[in-house]
Amino acid sequence: MKVPGTVSPFLPLCQRLFPTKLAGISVALLKATALEFAILAGHLLLYPSGITAERRVVPALPSPDDDATKLPTQAKPPVVLLHGFIDNRSVFLLLRRNLAQHGRQHIESLNYSPLTCDIRTAAELLGRHIEEICERTGHDQVDIVGHSLGGLIARYYAQCLGGDTHIRTLVTLGTPHSGTRVAPLMNAHPIVRQMRPGSSVIEELSRPAPGCRTQFVSFWSDLDHLMDPLETACVEHPDLLAQNVRVSGVGHLALPVHPTVATGIRQALDTEAPAARPAARRGGLTVA
Numbered sequence: 001m002k003v004p005g006t007v008s009p010f011l012p013l014c015q016r017l018f019p020t021k022l023a024g025i026s027v028a029l030l031k032a033t034a035l036e037f038a039i040l041a042g043h044l045l046l047y048p049s050g051i052t053a054e055r056r057v058v059p060a061l062p063s064p065d066d067d068a069t070k071l072p073t074q075a076k077p078p079v080v081l082l083h084g085f086i087d088n089r090s091v092f093l094l095l096r097r098n099l100a101q102h103g104r105q106h107i108e109s110l111n112y113s114p115l116t117c118d119i120r121t122a123a124e125l126l127g128r129h130i131e132e133i134c135e136r137t138g139h140d141q142v143d144i145v146g147h148s149l150g151g152l153i154a155r156y157y158a159q160c161l162g163g164d165t166h167i168r169t170l171v172t173l174g175t176p177h178s179g180t181r182v183a184p185l186m187n188a189h190p191i192v193r194q195m196r197p198g199s200s201v202i203e204e205l206s207r208p209a210p211g212c213r214t215q216f217v218s219f220w221s222d223l224d225h226l227m228d229p230l231e232t233a234c235v236e237h238p239d240l241l242a243q244n245v246r247v248s249g250v251g252h253l254a255l256p257v258h259p260t261v262a263t264g265i266r267q268a269l270d271t272e273a274p275a276a277r278p279a280a281r282r283g284g285l286t287v288a
Helices: 013-017 020-050 089-101 119-137 149-160 184-188 190-194 200-205 259-270
Strands: 079-082 107-110 142-147 167-173 215-221 241-248 281-286
Touching (some): 020 089, 079 089, 079 119, 079 149, 089 107, 089 259, 119 142, 119 149, 142 259, 149 167, 149 200, 167 259, 184 190, 190 200, 241 259
Parallel strands (some): 079 107, 079 142, 142 167, 241 281
16 A cells, blocks of 8 residues: 655665655766766876877888778868876777778877966967978878867867968867866966966957868867866857867766777767858767
């Protein structure tokens, strides 16, 4: 016999303490936080392996003995991976492997100095690296995947320094495109101040950018603890060809690591930019 008004003792405790929707958010947040700590622990172990610069490899020329009956295929642009603040190329170990397994033959991870204090200077250095990669590989353009600050550096190069001639697609992961208010105690670092809302760098990125040819795809997470507000990781600019992809269920550190996000990144890199320049599109990924 059912007694009205009673609560089953077998209901999860969080469902009795919080409304159903809030309980669901709390469980998702707990899962994402646990994953963030696990990723952080693994990344700390891998960090020393990414301190040194990556060895540059010159692509091999095709052998004259190759099967001449093979249909010609259009080579995909090199992919450049650019890490975030106080990080190095080791953060992209899994993503790099994923991209290579799915046909990307030329992938390079760039380190910028942990002493970097200016986004503009870092963008100029990035431009020189990209020009060198294009000359070495014989490609006119590259694709870039930038995590956090790395995405902001790449965007500044593409939008403000004429880098759109060399960057075909820029994928950003948890990048504070409009600035973030998180961790105010870190304002002593000049590059952190440049990532604040209203900074001179953020103001430059909000200016008109007519004719910018780079395609922007920004992945932003609804559980990103470093983005305040969360939507700052979206590209919102009337002159830019942009798509914003909401990722549900993971935090900031998981964005360059999670296989579901990696699938979305591959799809973004393999999608040709439309001829027209529509308003910013939106999509979504749910990570279980």
